[in-house]
Amino acid sequence: MNFIVLDLEWNQSPDKKEHENPHLPFEIIQIGAVKLDQDFNIIDQFFERIRPVIYPEIHYKIQEIIQINYADYKNARSFPEVAEDFFSWCGPDCFFCTWGPCDLTELQRNLKYYQIKSPFRFPLFFYDIQKIFSIVYEDRKTRRNLEFAVDFLLISKDRHFHDALCDAFYTGMVMRHLVREEIFKNYSIDCYQPPATDSEQIYAVYETYSKYISKPFDSRLDAMQDNNLTAVPCHLCQKNAHQEIAWFVGPSKSYYCLAKCKEHGYLKGKIRFKKTDDGKIFCIRILKQVSPETALKIREMQKMMREKKQLKHREETIVSHNFH
Template identity: 40%
Template sequence: MAISYIVFDLEWNQSPRGKVGKLPDLPSEIIEVGAVKLDENLETVSEFSRFVRPFIYKKLDYRVRALTNIQTGQLQKEGKAFAQVMREFFHWCGMDSGEEVIFCSWGNMDLLELQRNLHFFHIRNPFSYPLFYYDVQKLYGRCFPDAEKKATALATAVEALGLEEEGAFHRAIEDARYTAKVLQQLPFEALKVYRSLDYYHLPANEDEELYIDFPDYAKYVSRIFPDRDSAIHDKTVTDMLCYRCHRMLKKKLRWFSANQRSYYCIAVCPEHGLLRGKLKIRRAEGMQVYCIKTTKFVNQETAERIAQLQQTLREKQNLKNRKLPHRRNP
């Protein structure tokens, strides 16, 4: 079966009144969809571009107008209802004809916002679980170590690769074209294994929890927990396993909190060496949370640097505790 890569981009609006007028279930409303379809050789096949007529936030926020140069009247005149645009978009993608479709985007926000809008407007979500896609921004970062340290702007990548700039950035179809051009410049065959996982739908129970091995690291995605304390005291969350030989490891440096949302530890595999664990606690709904644990082999220098971080945090906490006023017994 042939594979189609859908490189897409969205523009969205928000409440022009800020937090006052923002709906919790729809903080961002999609106003433009742009996409480029590539074949399995990353050759361009066709394009898709539509305006969406806003239904909730009918007046454009001034920052959105300034960024995109889209006008409210333009959306009202040229835009179609979101449900109609989605029918046309998914048909164009080939999703209703059984084609194998893989989505690609610059960053991780577009798929999230697309599914959030589908849910809000009661439109069937056609994506399967788990949903893997290609984050071209991350793939670009893997090719350029300096870019991997922080999220690179699409315009920066286009300039760095010497690509011709033909249209304005921050328009859906133009950004989709630029993202496709960046992808076409990368050694995609070597990068194919580095698929990203969409977190809109999360594991509902232990059976659905995800364990994903990559060439140089492994990832675990947990089920939803009622709160952070429940998550960080769960054995599966805190266990350290070698992703090469799959044995349970002894921790050389136990989990410690770096900033209440990120935790680190060091474990030792007798066969493969030092393994760094990094645990991120992310908010789901309300007080609920889920965990993303990544494990990666590191050298002695990196392990010592993490141990030093723990020691520095301890010293800061001890200093803070000494400065706290002592209560006198009544």
């Protein structure tokens, strides 16, 4: 199996957001990739510019970043033509790697817009090298730009950045400085295409946490009534942990809970909601082992949110009373 290190550059509406096409906010204008063998040696490369159709005028910020010669894009091929050649070049047996989680999502969105059948298998596992760089060299949370990683690892900078092929090349070079086992065990799951049914729902266990990706629901209320979603299994022993603080809405509209496994201690739960293209929602639940200090912070968060809710209720009661 080969590794395809992919990078994209895209354009967006040069006007205000109201002129944006809601079905394609980001139009791909470059596809760059390098193909790596099992030892992470570069064995081939792919690069092509794409003629912008949805947003034929290049956004000024994109122009500044990529340093575009517009004539090169005006005469380029269309996205469907380039996409067909790209996937043919990838071959049937490959694993995708990217710097950050966005490229595969936008590639699938562009495929859908042009009604091109997606060649990606479900679920779509990939390696987010930006995330894995943080796991190996930093605090697991910080997300650095690609040039930072290149400088940190003392990789020679003989190409410019913000070019799809060059960025794919640098990402491949970063991979060669990572421990292979750290890459393989910290795979990511693309969520552009969520599970469609109960049987497709995804449960993945990592070293320090577990991830559950649900099927779509009509509303948050419907989602939070689903027992599979609100369960809190310990990722180490798979036994259901006791919820000391039931799921509650946090400051970011995500849901949180605090549970305790008899054998492995505290677990912090977080549920994020994401929209599907047809207006439904699906959920991503993360359950992570935490310290007693972090558990205390969750208790304080719940107390703060409860007090805010009570204050809002009192204010609404006063307004209603004065109105009448």
